Amino acid sequence: MTLSVLRSALLDEIGVPHGFTTRQGGVSAGIFSSLNFGNPMELDGADRDPVASIEENFRRVLHLIGAPGREVTQVYQIHGAAARTFRPGAPSRDTTPDGPRDFKADALVTDDTSRVVAVRVADCAPVLLASADGRVVAAVHAGWRGVIAGVLHDSLRAMRDLGATTFTAAIGPCIGPEAFEVGPEVLEEFSRVFGPRAPIFPRPDGKGFVDLRESLRMQLADAGVNRIDALAFCTHADPSRFFSHRRDRGLTGRMVGLIGPR
Secondary structure (H helix, E strand, O other): OOOOEEOOHHHHHHOOOEEEEOOOOOOOOHHHOOOOOOOOOOOOHHHOOOHHHHHHHHHHHHHHOOOOOOEEEOOEOOOOOOEEEEOOOOOOEEEEOOEEEEOEOOEEEEOOOOEEEEEEEOOOEEEEEEEOOOOOEEEEEEOHHHHHHOHHHHHHHHHHHOOOOOEEEEEOOEOOOOOOEEOHHHHHHHHHHHHHHOOEEEOOOOOEEEOHHHHHHHHHHHOOOOEEEEOOOEOOOOOOOOOOOOOOOOOOOOEEEEEOOO
16 A cells, blocks of 8 residues: 655645655554554553554655654653653653653654654644744644643744744644544533633533544634644544544554654
8 A cells, every 4th residue: 555644735835844644555564554653552562563663664754754864753642731842962762760761741842853753643633833944843742631731832832942933833634523522521621721712512411522623723823823734634534544542442553743844
């Protein structure tokens, strides 16, 4: 199957290497078939996708997006708002007495042209950000908890700390509102944060649906980002093209959104 990576026309205009992967065109097998970049925590040992397969998948994608040989920097994602900045020469992993470990965060910001930053998703939204000159970029993992916590706000602030003043954003494939059913407590959180504009669709039984993509678009616009590209793909609705944590009940692979500076 041909390697399939989605791109943003607005980020293409800036000239930054980037992409949103699908599940097509890699070397992984079984439930991870075939362009996989992560393992569910529920799986152990031989049931997990081998590291060598994930590394080969990254190698193929880096070549396709025009960033061959760059280091791929990732973090341990925690569904929060923390943004971690990686400057040139900075370590990609934390040093602990038990050995190196991934930093805990949900957004990665960098101005290091020797690397790309990547976030793993399987229904949550990957958001890629770039400064106007493409010298400062960010990859953001945004599920509903990240939206409520303000992960985009923290990401843009970290980019401003590196000199970015205007931004372009691309929201990648994520679970669509028709499939994203939530309980009343989640609807209440969106109402608290967004007020009457909240992109939610309550039902009489107290449950309802959330438009994750629209909530991110609104937060970006409220932050002054006026160049926003939203790719209208639902991960839940297309099993041949996307992994989906909810559809596959947790036993599924991971796509990535990845981006590097010019």
